[in-house]
Structures are given as C-alpha cells and as structure tokens.
Amino acid sequence: MNHDDLNHWSKRAADWVTDYHRSLRDRSVRADLTPGAIAAQLPREAPDAAEPMEQIFADFERIVPQGMTHWQHPRFFAYFPANASPASMLAEQLANAMACxxxxxxxxxxxxxxxxxxxxxxxxxxxxxxxxxxxxxxxxxxxxxxxxxxxxxxxxxxxxxxxxxxxxxxxxxxxxxxxxxxxxxxxxxxxxxxxxxxxxxxxxxxxxxxxxxxxxxxxxxxxxxxxxxxxxxxxxxxxxxxxxxxxxxxxxxxxxxxxxxxxxxxxxxxxxxxxxxxxxxxxxxxxxxxxxxxxxxxxxxxxxxxxxxxxxxxxxxxxxxxxxxxxxxxxxxxxxxxxxxxxxxFRALKLWFTLRAYGLDGLRARIRNHVAWAQESALALAAIPNVKIITQPILSLYSFALPDDIKTENLLNRINDDGRIYLTQTRHEGRYVIRVQVGQFDCTREDVMMIPRIVAELIGQ
Missing domain, CATH: 3.40.640.10 (Type I PLP-dependent aspartate aminotransferase-like (Major domain))
Structure with a gap:
C-alpha cells in the first residue's frame, strides 16, 4: 500500500465512518459475544505475502464492528463516556498522518x-x-x-x-x-x-x-x-x-x-x-x-x-x-x-479543533443538558414500583437498585442483554447497585429517557 492507495482507502474509510455513526442507534450497544469468538476468526500466523487491501477492508467490515462495544453509541450510559466529536476525529486523522x-x-x-x-x-x-x-x-x-x-x-x-x-x-x-x-x-x-x-x-x-x-x-x-x-x-x-x-x-x-x-x-x-x-x-x-x-x-x-x-x-x-x-x-x-x-x-490538535468547532457555549449546553436529563431520568425511575434511587444525581451520575442484590444484578444483565442501552454496576455501602452516567456526546433527551422506559418494561415482564 502506498500513499496513492491511502488516498483512495481514506475516502472509503470516511464513507464507512459516516454509515457507522448513522447506524449506531440500530445496533446493540454492547458486543454480544463469548470470549475468543473474534480471535477464532483470525489466522494463527501473519501472512508471508502482501494481501490486497480489498480483502483486508472486507475482513474488517465482517469481523470488527460486530465485535465492538460501541462507545460512541448515544445510549452508552456505562462507566464514563469516551467522547469523540467529529471535529476531534478529523484532528486525529491529521495528527496520525503527520505522525510526529x-x-x-x-x-x-x-x-x-x-x-x-x-x-x-x-x-x-x-x-x-x-x-x-x-x-x-x-x-x-x-x-x-x-x-x-x-x-x-x-x-x-x-x-x-x-x-x-x-x-x-x-x-x-x-x-x-x-x-x-x-x-x-x-x-x-x-x-x-x-x-x-x-x-x-x-x-x-x-x-x-x-x-x-x-x-x-x-x-x-x-x-x-x-x-x-x-x-x-x-x-x-x-x-x-x-x-x-x-x-x-x-x-x-x-x-x-x-x-x-x-x-x-x-x-x-x-x-x-x-x-x-x-x-x-x-x-x-x-x-x-x-x-x-x-x-x-x-x-x-x-x-x-x-x-x-x-x-x-x-x-x-x-x-x-x-x-x-x-x-x-x-x-x-x-x-x-x-x-x-x-x-x-500530538494530542493538543484535537483540543484546538474541538474547542473552536463547538465553542465553549456549545459544550456548556451539552453538559447542562446531560445534567438535566440525568435528573429527569432518575425521577422517572423512582416512580417505578420496587425501584429505589440509591444515590441521587451528582451532575449526571446516579445509581439505583431493586430490593435485593440478586434481583438488581439480574435486572442489569437483562438490560444489557437487551442491547438498547448499556449500564454498569458498582458497590455502594456493601450494596450492589446499577450505575447511570449520562454524557455521550450525541445523546438526546429521548435517548436518556429510554433508561426508565426499558427498566419499567423489563420489570413488568
């Protein structure tokens, strides 16, 4: 592969990225695989001869996306977000190209x-x-x-x-x-x-x-x-x-x-x-x-x-x-x-692009929305029978649970197996609780309010 090939495949990759992000809401947030499933699809040894990029890219499309937990999914409410705004992605492409x-x-x-x-x-x-x-x-x-x-x-x-x-x-x-x-x-x-x-x-x-x-x-x-x-x-x-x-x-x-x-x-x-x-x-x-x-x-x-x-x-x-x-x-x-x-x-480049592309006011608006939506979703969860808010929202983070640890853990497993949202757990004062953190860059109020909607649906089953 040379730089002329890179030009062609970079454009192909950019098209793939656009399709990927457009399709995220239709994907399960968390990868639904057993350990070793991805490795089993790869050869045991590196090839001796160069392979065509058409085959390499086709294998990427076939193997990798379905093996990913989608951190840029707008209903990723686990851990903390690892945001990647479009402006930041563009800056990373340029930084990677210069490779300083x-x-x-x-x-x-x-x-x-x-x-x-x-x-x-x-x-x-x-x-x-x-x-x-x-x-x-x-x-x-x-x-x-x-x-x-x-x-x-x-x-x-x-x-x-x-x-x-x-x-x-x-x-x-x-x-x-x-x-x-x-x-x-x-x-x-x-x-x-x-x-x-x-x-x-x-x-x-x-x-x-x-x-x-x-x-x-x-x-x-x-x-x-x-x-x-x-x-x-x-x-x-x-x-x-x-x-x-x-x-x-x-x-x-x-x-x-x-x-x-x-x-x-x-x-x-x-x-x-x-x-x-x-x-x-x-x-x-x-x-x-x-x-x-x-x-x-x-x-x-x-x-x-x-x-x-x-x-x-x-x-x-x-x-x-x-x-x-x-x-x-x-x-x-x-x-x-x-x-x-x-x-x-060269990490500073993505900060330069991001701060200019959205402005501090645009970033403030996002954070304020996330905080408000987290509080609203916590109130909606609290209204569901047997659901208790264990720790009240601090900024956009809170936790909830059912009456006992086993029921809470089973609920979390059902939520994540369902695939429409992704939450994780923590232990608080010895209790197993489900943790909610709102902060994904492109999430909307509707995405956040999916949390109480899905919890109510699964508890009611």
Missing part, C-alpha cells in the same frame, strides 16, 4: 506550543487562576502517577530517585474511599506500598472528613512515619462524590503537604460556572487532573494535568541525556520531562 513524536520542542514545535496554549484556554474555561500551567497526558492514571511520584520525591528531598526507598521512614499518603483505583495503582507503582495509603473516613455525603484527615496525619507523625501528600476526589467514579476540597486542602497545607485533585470526569463540567461550588477551593491545590476525552468531545486519549508550579515534577521526571538536548535552548519546554513516557502524541 513530540517528545521535545524541536521534534515538533507546533505540538508543544499548541499544547501550551490549549492548557491556557482550558485553565481559563474552568475558572482556575492565572499561574497554573500544565501538560496533556494519555489518561488520568498517568497524571496521578506523576503527581504521586513528585510528592514522594518532595518528601524525600529528591533522593528517592537516586538512593531508593530503602532505610527511609515509611511515606504516608491520604485519600478517601471514593477516589479512583488509579490512586491505589500509583501508590503501588511508586513503591509506597498499598498499606501506606490511608483511606480517610467520609461523612454522610461521602466526602472526606477534614478532622479525620488531620487526626490521621498527626497519628502517623507520632508513629514515626512521614506524611507525603493528599489526593482529593472531585467527582468519584462510583457515585460522583466530591471531597470537601477547601477544608481538606487547608488541613493539608497546615501540615506542609501537597495536594493532588482527581477531577477526571467532573472537571469538564466546571466550564459551567454554576457547578464550580462542587470543587470550591480547588485553586489552592498543587496538581489537578481532568479528562477532556470524558465529557468535552476530545477523543481518547487526552488528560490535562494543571500544576501550580511544574518545577518539582520536572525535577522528579525529567532526564536530559545528550541526545535529548536542544542546542542553545536549554530553558525550552520539553513536555517529556513533565510526565512518565518519553514519547508523546
């Missing part, structure tokens, strides 16, 4: 400088103060790992990377049980050890209790441990919980601890000023992550980490051997030094 490796400023100046500007646009859009800078990671998991590693090094006076952890007082980190499992993973990968992540008690709103945080820090200090950092939750994955950001940051600062705020999902909603009370005080955090790929239409992967001061993170993660130097530009920003991977995709 943006590890250094000099390897693609536009990739670095557009990233800097996009971080600035979004900082202002979210209402964060001037002075915050940032970078684009692949996901919030990487951003949180970067923050944890930085906190570790700050606590160890930047000796951990050099001398290791052996012989040092145990480091302690603090988070609530509502934080994402990526925090636990970061603690493990950073060598802190799971036992040294203290899960702080929450109140009746499932928000971290500032007094409990203070007590844990004081107790650990008295026990000869070294408190190193706090991770706060702004829109937890399970039920959407928010920690009491301002109060918890005040406790952390009183003990000299840096704070990372995980707003991976809910951060996008902060482009709407009326929702910002939910993370009041976030401007005093040291690090904040949110994912435009979850709710702003930017295609996965795209996670922004804002930093009050990048110096400590660059000191933690930056390495500059001779082959990565830029002659005569020692102070230039090289974003590979801000994160774990050396290699970097």
């Amino acid at each position: 490796q943006g590890m250094l400023w000099q390897t693609s100046p536009a990739a670095t400088e557009i990233e800097q500007v996009m971080v600035g646009w979004l900082r202002e859009a979210l209402g964060l103060p001037e002075g915050f800078v940032g970078t684009i990671h692949d996901s919030a998991t990487t951003a949180t790992l970067s923050a944890i590693l930085t906190m570790r090094e700050q606590a160890m006076e930047f000796q951990g990377n050099i001398k290791g952890m052996h012989g040092h007082a145990p480091l302690r980190f603090y988070a609530s049980a509502q934080t994402h499992s990526s925090v636990d993973k970061a603690i493990r990968v950073a060598g802190i050890g799971q036992d040294n992540l203290a899960k702080i008690a929450t109140d009746t709103s499932f928000s971290m209790q500032p007094e409990a945080l203070r007590a844990a820090i004081v107790a650990d200090q008295a026990a000869g441990m070294l408190p190193a950092g706090v991770v706060l939750c702004a829109g937890g994955t399970s039920i959407g919980a928010f920690d009491r950001i301002a109060e918890c940051i005040a406790v952390a600062k009183a003990h000299g601890l840096p704070v990372h705020v995980d707003a991976a999902w809910a951060g996008s909603a902060m482009i709407c000023p009326e929702f910002r009370d939910l993370w009041k005080g976030v401007e005093d955090a040291d690090s904040i992550v949110f994912n435009p790929h979850k709710w702003l239409g930017a295609q996965f992967d795209c996670a922004i980490q804002f930093l009050r001061d990048p110096t400590a993170q660059v000191k933690t993660l930056g390495l500059r051997p001779a082959y990565l130097e830029t002659a005569g530009r020692e102070e230039i920003v090289n974003f590979n030094e801000w994160t774990v991977p050396l290699g970097r995709r």
